[in-house]
Amino acid sequence: MRSKLSRIKYSDAFWAFLLLLPNLLGFLVFTVFPVIASFVLSFTEWDLLTPMKFAGAQNYVNLAHDQTFWKVLWNTVYFTVGTVPVGIALSLLLAAALNQKIRGVKLFRAMYFLPVISSTVAVAIVWQWMYNPEFGLLNYILSLFGIQGPLWLTSTRWAMPAVIITSIWKGLGFNMLLFLAGLQGIDPQFYEAARIDGASAFAQFRHITVPLLAPTTFFVTVMSIISSFQVFDQVHVMTAGGPARSTSVLVHYLYQNAFQYFKMGYASAIAYVLFIIVFIATMLQFRGRKATYWSLY
Amino acid sequence: METESVQRGLRIFEEQNPGIKVEYIPVGGDEYHTRLLTMMAGNAAPDVFFINTEGYYRNFARRGVLLELNDYFYQALKLEDFIPMDQDKMLVDGKIYGTSSCVVAPVLYYNKDLFDKAGLPYPPSNPEEAWTWDEFLEIAKQLTIEENGRVVQWGVYGFENMHPREAAIYSNNGLIFSEDYSQVAMNAEAQEALTKILELRTVHKVSPPATFLEQSGMNAAQMLQTGRVAMVADGSWALQELARMGFPVGVGVLPIMQRPVTTGTAHLHSIWAGTKHPEEAWKLVEFLSSEEYQIDLVREGLWMPNRTHMYAEENRGRWINPEVHPEGFEGIADYFANYVEPNPAIFVPREAWDIFEEELDRFFLDNQPLDKVVQDMIRRIDPILK
Numbered sequence: 001m002r003s004k005l006s007r008i009k010y011s012d013a014f015w016a017f018l019l020l021l022p023n024l025l026g027f028l029v030f031t032v033f034p035v036i037a038s039f040v041l042s043f044t045e046w047d048l049l050t051p052m053k054f055a056g057a058q059n060y061v062n063l064a065h066d067q068t069f070w071k072v073l074w075n076t077v078y079f080t081v082g083t084v085p086v087g088i089a090l091s092l093l094l095a096a097a098l099n100q101k102i103r104g105v106k107l108f109r110a111m112y113f114l115p116v117i118s119s120t121v122a123v124a125i126v127w128q129w130m131y132n133p134e135f136g137l138l139n140y141i142l143s144l145f146g147i148q149g150p151l152w153l154t155s156t157r158w159a160m161p162a163v164i165i166t167s168i169w170k171g172l173g174f175n176m177l178l179f180l181a182g183l184q185g186i187d188p189q190f191y192e193a194a195r196i197d198g199a200s201a202f203a204q205f206r207h208i209t210v211p212l213l214a215p216t217t218f219f220v221t222v223m224s225i226i227s228s229f230q231v232f233d234q235v236h237v238m239t240a241g242g243p244a245r246s247t248s249v250l251v252h253y254l255y256q257n258a259f260q261y262f263k264m265g266y267a268s269a270i271a272y273v274l275f276i277i278v279f280i281a282t283m284l285q286f287r288g289r290k291a292t293y294w295s296l297y
Numbered sequence: 298m299e300t301e302s303v304q305r306g307l308r309i310f311e312e313q314n315p316g317i318k319v320e321y322i323p324v325g326g327d328e329y330h331t332r333l334l335t336m337m338a339g340n341a342a343p344d345v346f347f348i349n350t351e352g353y354y355r356n357f358a359r360r361g362v363l364l365e366l367n368d369y370f371y372q373a374l375k376l377e378d379f380i381p382m383d384q385d386k387m388l389v390d391g392k393i394y395g396t397s398s399c400v401v402a403p404v405l406y407y408n409k410d411l412f413d414k415a416g417l418p419y420p421p422s423n424p425e426e427a428w429t430w431d432e433f434l435e436i437a438k439q440l441t442i443e444e445n446g447r448v449v450q451w452g453v454y455g456f457e458n459m460h461p462r463e464a465a466i467y468s469n470n471g472l473i474f475s476e477d478y479s480q481v482a483m484n485a486e487a488q489e490a491l492t493k494i495l496e497l498r499t500v501h502k503v504s505p506p507a508t509f510l511e512q513s514g515m516n517a518a519q520m521l522q523t524g525r526v527a528m529v530a531d532g533s534w535a536l537q538e539l540a541r542m543g544f545p546v547g548v549g550v551l552p553i554m555q556r557p558v559t560t561g562t563a564h565l566h567s568i569w570a571g572t573k574h575p576e577e578a579w580k581l582v583e584f585l586s587s588e589e590y591q592i593d594l595v596r597e598g599l600w601m602p603n604r605t606h607m608y609a610e611e612n613r614g615r616w617i618n619p620e621v622h623p624e625g626f627e628g629i630a631d632y633f634a635n636y637v638e639p640n641p642a643i644f645v646p647r648e649a650w651d652i653f654e655e656e657l658d659r660f661f662l663d664n665q666p667l668d669k670v671v672q673d674m675i676r677r678i679d680p681i682l683k
Contacts, residue, residue, distance in 0.1 A: 048338040049360040067677065068652075133506065151506060156663045236327075244658035259331040261648040262356060 042268035049262070059269035069270070071245055072253040075160065079249060080228040082164035083171070088220055091172050095179030096209065109180070113173035120170070124237035127166045128153065156246040159239055163247050167234050171227075175220050182216030183209070222285055229278050250274050302594050310584045317577045319345075337362050342569040344578040345585075349564055350386050351640070352647030354395055357567070363394040364568040369579040370396065374586070382561045382637045383603045395565030396586040399600030401534045402561035402637050403460040404629060405552070406518075409545035411450065411527040415439055420528065420549030422628030424557040424636050430493060433552035437503040440527035452503035453528040454517055456494045457661050459654070460560060461530035461551065463640050466490040469554035473653070478644045480679045483671045490554055495661060518542065533633075536598035540621040547623050550632050561637040563600070592616055601633050608634035649681045 008014050042059055046052040063069050098109050115123060130137045131152035139149030150158040190208045199207070210217075232251040235241060241248030241256075250270060258267035300323050307319045322343060324332050330353050336342040342362075348354050357363050370376075370393045376384055383397045405420050412419055417436055421427055428436070437452030455461050466473060471487030474480065497504040505526070518535055520526045522542045529535075530551060539546045551559055566585045568578040584590055588607060594600045595607075598621040606612055608630055617626050642650050656674045659665040 047360060048334055049357075049362050151662075154506075154662060156658070242655070242658060243662045245655045256648075256651070259334060260352065260651075261646065262334075262360075 038268040038271055041265050042272050044265040046264045047262035048264050052265075055265060059266050060273075062266065063269055063273065068245065068248075068253065072248045072250050073273075075245075075247065076229055076231070076249045078160055079164060079167070079231055080225060082161065083167050083228050084221065084224045087168045087171055087175060087224060088217070090168065091175035091220075092179050092213075092217070094172065095176045095183055096205065098176070099180060099183045109176075112176055115170045116173040118170075120233040121237050123166065123170055124234060127162075128238060131162050153239055154243055156244050159243060159247045163234055163238055166238065167228070167231065170234070171224070175224065178216055178220050179213065182213045186212045218285070218289055222282055225281055225285075226278050229274060229281070302597075305593070306585070306590045309589070310581060313584075314577075314580060317580065319581060337569065337571075340571060342571065344572040344574055345566060345568055345581050347564050348395055348567050350395075350562055351642040352650060354565055354567070355389055355644065356646060358389045358392075358394040362570050364570045364572060364575060364578075366393045366396065366568065366579070366582070369575075369583075373579075373583050378604050378606065380603060380605055380608070380634060380637065382639045383563075385639045386561075386563070386643055387565060395567035396582050397563065397565055397603045398585055398591050399563050399594065400561045400603045400633060400637060401532050401563045401601060402559040402633065403455075403464050403530055403532050403551060404559065404632070405528055405530055405549040406521060406535065406539060407528045407547045407549060408521050408524060408526075409547050411440060411524055412547075419547050419625075420552075422547075422549050422625035422632075424550045424628065424632045426628075427550045427557050428552040430552050430554050434497070434501060434503070437497070437528065438501060441503045448502075448505070450524060451505045451526045453497060453530065454504055454520065454526045455530035456497060456504070458530075459642070460532055460562070460640065462491070462494065462657075463560045463642075464530075464551055464558060465494055465554060467558045467560055467638060468551065468556060469493075470556065473641045474645060474682070478641070479682050481671075481675045481682075483674060486555070488667050488671065491657075491660065491667060493554070521546070533601050533629075534599050536621065540598050540623075545623075548626060548629055550628065550636075557632070557636050559632060559637055560640040561633075562640045562643060563603075597621060605634065646681060649678045652677050652681075 041052075043055060043057065044052045045055045045058070094112060098105055098112070129135075131139075133139055133149060133151045133154075136149075136152070138152070142149040152158050152162045186209065190212070191204055194204045194208060230251055231249055232255065235247050235249055235252050236255075239247040241252050251274070254267045254270040254274070257263040257270065303323075304321060307321055311317065311319060320343075329347075330349065333342065333346060333348070337357075348357065348363075354363075374396075376387075376393075379387070379397060380400060383400055387393050387395060387397055407420055409419065417439060420433075420436075433453075439452075440450065441448060441452040442450040456465060463473065466487045469486045469490035471490050472482035472484050473487060475482050498506065517526070517529045517531055518539050519542075521529050521539070522544045536546075536548065550557060566582045568575065568582060572578050586603075588602070588604060591600055591602065592615065595602050595616045596618040598618070602608065602616060607616060613627065613630055617630065622629075653674060656670045656677075659673075660667055660670045
């Protein structure tokens with residue numbers, strides 16, 4: 001008995017497990033269990049209130065025939081294609097600019113980071129003002145160039161670009177911060193050597209910054225794609241998916257099905273389709289990573 | 298403001314019922330029904346709760362989570378004491394699962410100064426004297442003022458929005474759904490009404506670009522106050538805000554296409570089927586339906602009474618409040634007593650109504666032809682209603 005206790009006392013694995021337990025329990029209860037449960041739910045018909053009915057693959061079959069589902073899937077892809085490349089390019093440029101030794105650089109960094117920590121609701125309301133067709137700042141600026149601005153949030157064509165612009169603006173600071181960290185990890189010797197060899201600023205950026213930043217860029221790209229497939233807040237607050245569902249995205253439709261249409265099983269099926277898309281997108285990026293990584297040098 | 302009134306009401310209830318303590322949980326906005334749904338699923342719902350009739354009340358009732366109130370209700374109250382639209386609102390397949398506190402329905406607000414300046418008569422408040430659509434359009438044209446090629450004052454705003462829109466369809470004898478709500482109707486009269494609404498903006502140019510008021514940071518009430526719009530079709534609840542804005546606001550009945558009508562709605566109070574205290578819960582629901590409870594919010598302009606006796610000539614003085622309700626409000630009382638019909642959104646699932654709204658967006662905002670939009674409504678909504 002005594003020896004058994006002392007064995008436990010000196011077992012690293014036991015203590016490690018014990019100390020990890022709170023976290024593991026939380027992960028099991030709040031992540032693993034819901035993930036499995038929603039997978040099971042996606043094969044049922046359930047309204048949360050009355051007993052669940054097994055539905056086989058019916059939810060997935062219905063999804064394939066659901067016009068609204070294809071529309072919101074398309075909107076989600078549109079949103080991702082609209083936000084991710086531009087967002088990454090802008091935040092990289094911004095990071096490069098704010099990595100210089102200029103006066104007040106910390107103030108600028110803080111300013112660009114501010115939207116990230118601002119509440120989405122407040123941000124959405126301010127942008128609603130900016131997008132106002134008659135009094136808004138955006139159309140005022142456009143009018144200075146003689147352009148008649150669109151109706152933005154009330155136009156089925158322009159509402160999504162409006163949401164995309166706001167999302168890029170809001171996410172810029174976060175990606176900038178990651179890029180800044182990456183930039184500061186690049187040894188200044190490389191730039192020094194390049195300058196001695198007479199490389200231009202652009203050549204330095206192209207042949208030193210971009211390749212050495214590739215791991216950060218990869219991380220930022222993966223995270224941006226995942227989060228833009230999961231976009232919800234901006235859409236929910238700015239347009240509620242309208243007009244005519246032109247800004248409704250997968251998670252928005254999922255939310256509506258779960259809590260407004262009483263279709264928990266169907267919502268779970270949407271969640272799993274979303275999961276599969278994100279999973280495949282991420283796998284493809286990991287595959288493509290090695291090839292691009294080396295070609296950049 | 299509603300929260301304060303509820304708290305005041307609950308204090309009175311607790312004083313009258315010393316054995317019962319009410320714990321009040323205010324939850325705002327869109328999250329409300331989500332929260333209620335999850336509390337019920339978790340078997341921990343409140344005994345008594347507010348519930349929206351549009352999209353939720355019937356859905357909850359048919360899933361057996363609301364206590365059926367027929368015995369309690371008929372012992373304490375009479376169905377025919379409620380105005381007819383409220384009876385329809387409460388009844389689900391002949392049974393009652395929730396009790397009403399009030400009625401709300403769209404009316405026509407106007408800024409008296411703008412009418413005086415133009416020397417035009419005010420919109421009538423007596424439903425018998427309501428303007429025809431053409432008379433209304435003529436006035437709206439005269440109230441639309443252009444300066445240097447820019448409209449500085451619009452004639453009217455609000456008919457493209459939910460509630461005034463349904464009222465106009467009904468006024469033209471249009472039907473949105475079949476009588477039993479099993480399929481989309483959208484008959485010629487309904488389509489004609491929607492076309493006339495669209496033409497206010499596109500042909501006659503008396504109404505500002507669609508829905509942009511909402512996004513201007515000014516709401517319709519502020520547009521009316523600042524004289525940017527002369528008339529606004531909006532819910533009766535808006536009077537609470539309008540009456541405090543310090544400008545001469547008037548309330549008229551909606552213009553008629555074929556017949557005078559407005560389409561009403563409003564929440565109910567229900568009891569959770571899993572309650573351990575049905576007797577006490579009913580006492581509270583009954584109190585929340587009483588004249589004593591609703592009259593404060595009626596006098597503030599947020600609600601309209603739901604009981605027929607409150608509309609009787611001799612009782613109107615109890616709730617028509619000269620500080621809030623403009624001159625001629627007697628006519629509006631007649632309007633609510635005799636011409637309110639339930640908004641069809643009360644009787645169909647939320648999913649069906651969302652598609653209806655989505656398709657109407659395509660008509661109002663996307664220049665899609667109405668017959669195509671109606672075909673799509675039928676194709677997409679009918680399977681949900683079956």
